[in-house]
Amino acid sequence: MERALKTVAAILPLLFAFAFLVPVIDQGMEALGLNAPFGLSTLTFALIIGGGWGVFAQVTGRWI
Template identity: 70%
Template sequence: MERLLKTIAGSLPLIFAFAFLVPVIDQGMQAAQVSAPFGLTTLTTAILIGGGWGVFALLKGRWV
């Protein structure tokens, strides 16, 4: 049980990125009518940006 909680706690940056940042980025792009680059959808672009930021936070231990 302790190992499971440590794993979940260690994954919190990714959980936050995919549960909060990705939808916010996607909806923000749609509201501002910003088209995604390279013919991607706004959701795919949001996953790349938010997921990349979450991985960065996971590896570095900080968001900025």
């Protein structure tokens, strides 16, 4: 159990990014009527932005 918790704690930035940030970015863009650049869907754009931010947080250990 301790090993499982340590594994989950190690990937928390990625979990937060994909479980919270991506849906918020996607739904926010939909609500505001914004189009994603380069002909991407809003979900694809949100996955790129939210996922990239989560990877940044995972690697550096901070969000900003």
